[in-house]
Amino acid sequence: MDDIKQLLPHRDPFLYVDRLETVSDEKIVGYRTYTDAEYFFAGHFPQYPVVPGVILVETMAQCGGAGVKALNKIGSDALFFLAAVDKVKFRRQVRPNETVRIEIENLRISAKMIKQAGTAYVGEEIAAEAEWLCLVGTA
Numbered sequence: 535m536d537d538i539k540q541l542l543p544h545r546d547p548f549l550y551v552d553r554l555e556t557v558s559d560e561k562i563v564g565y566r567t568y569t570d571a572e573y574f575f576a577g578h579f580p581q582y583p584v585v586p587g588v589i590l591v592e593t594m595a596q597c598g599g600a601g602v603k604a605l606n607k608i609g610s611d612a613l614f615f616l617a618a619v620d621k622v623k624f625r626r627q628v629r630p631n632e633t634v635r636i637e638i639e640n641l642r643i644s645a646k647m648i649k650q651a652g653t654a655y656v657g658e659e660i661a662a663e664a665e666w667l668c669l670v671g672t673a
Contacts, residue, residue: 541600550593562601562638570630585628594652597636614668
C-alpha cells in the first residue's frame with residue numbers, strides 16, 4: 535500500500551501507523567508494532583511497560599486518516615485534527631513488541647469532517663475501541 539509518510543503528516547516519534555492492508559469506502563485495516571524502544575515505555579511504566587490508552591486512540595485515528603487519504607476522499611493538502619472522541623473502552627493492555635491490527639469503519643466523510651469508529655486488536659483479543667471525529671483543514 536502507499537507509503538504511510540505520503541498519507542500522514544505525522545513523523546517520528548508521533549507516527550503510529552506502520553502499514554495499511556485494506557482500504558475501502560467501508561473499511562480500513564492497518565497495523566502498528568510497538569517496539570520496546572518506544573519513547574513512552576520509559577515512563578509508562580518502567581517496571582511494567584504498557585502502551586498508553588491515548589496512544590492507542592491516536593493510532594486508530596491516524597490509521598483512519600491515512601485510509602481516507604489513500605481513498606482520495608479529501609484534498610492532498612488537507613490536514614485532519616482530532617476534535618472529539620467517544621465511546622472509548624480499553625479491554626486489554628498492549629505490551630512492548632506486540633502488533634496491533636486496527637480495523638476502522640468510516641461512518642461519515644465530507645470535505646470538512648471525518649467520523650469513524652475503530653477497534654484495535656492484539657491477535658483476536660480486543661485491546662481498545664472508540665469513535666472519533668476529525669475536522670478537516672489546511673496548514
